[in-house]
Each structure stands twice: as C-alpha cells, then as structure tokens.
Amino acid sequence: MSRKPFYFLIFLLIASGFGYNLYRHKVDHIPFFPGSVQTTWTVEARITYNANGPVEATLALPTDPAFTLLSESAASPGYGLSMTEDQSGRRATWTTRNASGSQELYYTANLVPNGYDLLDDHATEYTVPNLVWDEGLDTAAQTVIAKAWDQSANNRSFALQLAKLVANPEQQQNVALLLARYEPAALLNRLLQTAGVPSQIVYALNLEDGRRRQALRAWVEVQDGENGYLFNPESGTEGRPDNLLLWQRHGNSVLELTGGSNSSVTFSMIEDTRPALATALDMMSAAAQERGLSLYNLPLEEQSLLRGLFLIPIGVLVVVFLRVLIGLKTSGTFMPVLIALAFIQTKLLTGLVGFLLIVACGLVLRSYLSNLNLLLISRISAVVILVLGIIAAFTLLAFNFGLTEGLTITFFPMIILAWTIERMSILWEEEGPKEVFVQGGGSLLVAVITYLAMDNDLVRHWAFNFLGIHLIVLALILVMGQYTGYRLLELRRFRPLAEDKQ
Structure with missing residues (x-):
C-alpha cells in the first residue's frame, strides 16, 4: 500500500499548524511567549480658542x-461630538450654539505600535496642481529642480536630493532665496509638485514619554509607485523614526474652527507598557477581527475549563513518546495523563504523597475483597466507594492537622484510582510484586514527566492561544504510531552481545 497519502496528511497537518500559529502571531499579534509586554502610547490633543456664539x-x-x-x-x-471618516481621513467635530470666552477641548487616543511602517494605502495618486511661482522665484526654483533632477533616478531619489538641498541653504543661494518666502516643508512640497512628482505635506508628532504641549511638525510624503516615503525637510533625510506618529496625512488642515479665534492645538503623551496578550485582544476587538468563534468570547468559567482540556494533547504526546520510543511500562494507557492533571491542581509533592497513600490503602482493602469472590462489577464498585472513603478520611485528617495542602487530594479522579488499584491487585496476584512496582513506578514516573510538560507557562500559553499546535501534536503522534523498532530500554538486552565482541 502506498504511503504517500499518509505522508501528505502529516505534511498537511504540520503545515496547517505552523501556518495558523504564524497567522495568530503576525495578524492577530498574539505573542509567542507568555509574559511579553507591549509598548502603548496615550496621546492627548488639547484645543484652545476664544469663542463668542455658535462654534x-x-x-x-x-x-x-x-x-x-x-x-x-x-x-x-x-458640546456635541461626532466622529466621521471620508476620503480626507477621520475627523472629530465639536459643535455648540452658545460659547463665550476661552474654550478648551480634549481628545485622547490610546495607540499601539504594530511594526507596519509602509505607506502603501494610496487608493489613487495625489493630484499634482499647476503651481505658479512669484516673480523672481521661478528661475531659482527651476535651477534647484534641474540640479536635483540630474542627480536622481526616480521620484524617491529626486525627493531625497531636493530634501538635502532644502536642509542646507548655505550651499545654494537659490534655496536660500526660496526659503525666505516659504517654510522648508512647504518649499520641498512645492518643488516636487512643480516637477510633476506626487507629494503632500503631512503633520507628525514626535513621541517622547512625559512630554507636554508639543506641536506637530511638517514632513513631506512622496509617492513613488505603490508606496509612500517620508522626508524630513529640516534634516534632509528620508525615513521615519520609530517614535514618529503621523497625525494628519489627508485633508487640508489639522484644525478647522468656525465661530472662534486664536486657536491652537498642543499635544501631551505618556508611554506605558501592558501585557502583550491583553493588548492583542484589544487590538482584535478594535479592528473587529474577533468573531463569535473566538475562545475569548466564551465565559471565563468555560475558558478556564478549556485551558485545562487543551493540555491533554500535550500530555498524550509525552505518554506516547515515553511508551513507544523509550519503552516505559505504565498501569493503564493514559492513566498518567489524568494523574498529571490532578498533580496540576494539588502540586507535585502533595499529589505524589496523596497518590501513594490512596493506592497503598486501596491495595490493602482490595486484598480483603479478593477473598470474597465477588463479581468484577461488584468488586470495582466496592473499590470506588472505598477510594471515596479513603479520600474523605485523608482530607478530614489533613484539615484537623492544619495541612491545607492535603485538602487538594479531592481532585484525584476516583474512577481512575479505583481501576488502578484493581489492575495492580490483579497484577500482584498474577505476576508478583516486582511487576507491580515496575508498572506502578513507571506510571508515576510518566505522570511526573507529563506534569512537568503540562504545568509550564509556555505550554499553557501555546495550547490555548495557538491552536495549530494541536495539529502538530497530532502529526507527531501519527508518525510515532508507525514506529515498529526497538524501544530504548529494550536495547539493554543486547549488552551481553556487545561484551562478547569485546
């Protein structure tokens, strides 16, 4: 039978798992590591003006x-407040019919850097207007444009050459003449548009923690192909710093005021850090990406339950690896996984002591039941009731002695413990105490290793937030299911052969 469909299934599971996890990280911004923090900025715009009447x-x-x-x-x-969005961007509008004297309006935004700094959101190219220079400035402008044009290859490099010239007027008398009439950003934008290069003035804010009463600075954005590029006319450089926030990219003005005078806009900002996972969830909610199938839309009680259940595939993978490849023997196939889940609730040391005490007492009582020649169903039922009594007794004793950790042994699965006691008792009768200790010890060892793998912050984080990991786990289990070679612990049988060859 061809193995190609099987290998294709494995490849599909692994590729889907990695692809989904990468999507969660890149698009939904879920952090790979728990405890990661994200920088956020709180920016406040303060508008002041004098009013007398409707505004x-x-x-x-x-x-x-x-x-x-x-x-x-x-x-x-x-004031009445409305927020609108059109081709000129998002704007907030305050209105009132009666205002007088000095007025103050505040707008506060909480922003998160997302690492996407490409300006590729241009639906159409900028409209390049037909500009007319004042008499005496036209020749100077054409001279500057010609010099930069000869030293460039495209719109981007042309803008960079012009920006360098505008930033260093002492090297060009023509530039100094033009700067006497225009601000650096307005001059750079005007020179670009005169040359037919699509550009616009944008207003940006330098983000610095704890700064107050900061003003927007004018930059020039140039479109070259599908992307836009930022140029600083004051320094003559291209590119945006990490702490630069573009506040106004579209439209004609930052603030438009009707019914007032002496208006100004200043900005204050605070840098903060918060858990990256909480930030990612807020970002998904703000972008309307979180839909009804998201686990985070469930009530907290159900989320807590699923967090525990999603650890089971990790425990199953550990058990399959230890049994198939290492060769450890256990009492019951997946009993160690359930015991490990109980250890997560009780903590390891308390769980180990409680498990050994319950099983030891259960074996003693089970030895008496074996003398009664009961049917299997009756014997198992009796063991279940006895295990319940043992757990209740140990819990009561722990409480009376002030051992609060002992109260957690109630998390042990009674049915599984009953079956474990039954299997060990039968194994004792058929194979002897040695095999009981081998399988019982193997079960405890596997349970402890499984607990260490499951009770890990990174594993918990991945199991719940990156569900693609479960597809990868399934693929690994299927691959190990095809293994038919020797277990690692079985190789010791060949040690005498190796010694004879020596």
Missing part, C-alpha cells in the same frame, strides 16, 4: 498605519 471645531484624527488605535475618548462639556 464648530473639527480636528483631524491620527491616521498612521504603523499604529493601531485601541481606544479613544473626548472631553467636551456642553
């Missing part, structure tokens, strides 16, 4: 693809 104030809101908006709020007592 309408419109503020451009941040539209930067490198930042994800977690939440936003506005403080505007006595």
